[in-house]
Amino acid sequence: MAAAGDGVTDVDDQVNDALKALANPIRRQMLGWLRDPRANFPTGQGAADLDEYGVCVSQLQEKAGLAQSTVSSYMASLERADLVIGARVGKWTHYRRNEERIARLIEVLDRTL
């Protein structure tokens, strides 16, 4: 067998995707902002509870000062790397950290690097 959960996805490929996603200062910073949404973003956008649903793209966009399309694709790459979880609520897409995967990544790096 290959692994536990998914089909063909090798562990090393996942690590590589994560490292590629993290090898960009802006994406790392956005991941950092998501550590404390309430401290980093004004309330009132998207669904009510920032901590539960996460932060929507337009808030990240304004804070980052990049084009909307850029932020969207950045978040998509972080999601593909399993570092964040995106959830659409109404017309907003909320992103929050995937703490389990982040912790797992650190663990794997600590063990295999």
Place this chain on the structure above:
Amino acid sequence: MAAAGDGVTDVDDQVNDALKALANPIRRQMLGWLRDPRANFPTGQGAADLDEYGVCVSQLQEKAGLAQSTVSSYMASLERADLVIGARVGKWTHYRRNEERIARLIEVLDRTL
């Protein structure tokens, strides 16, 4: 002041360089091989003691199956990221892991990611 040792080098830039260098399966694997040179490489090339001086480029090249120029530039990027230390002895360049920096990187990632 900016930091301790070097001039303008921001910490975030260093982390970014390290992550970029690590965002490549072959470079990660080469770093892995250097964890135990004696187990992964035959003796008799370069300077005598693999553990002390490290592994020379031609050994890495043969094991990786890549062009010599590729391996050379890969090791250079790992060295620029402070993940390995290169030392020229005679006509060979030996590379060994920079354990302190690797540990520091993991620590920083664990703290700031």
Place this chain on the structure above:
DNA sequence: AAATCGCATCGACATATCGCGATGTGCCGG
């Protein structure tokens, strides 16, 4: 139903990275 909002996706262009062969360079043995 139409206008609008929030976001994803689509080209497009500039720059960076991948990996190679060829060429340059320092060091060594004869």
Place this chain on the structure above:
DNA sequence: CCGGCACATCGCGATATGTCGATGCGATTT
């Protein structure tokens, strides 16, 4: 002093990434 070895650097074409504006699309508001 010369040829060869180990490595670095250069130049190259192919692919990937950064970043944008424009367009598409589902959901919402009017």
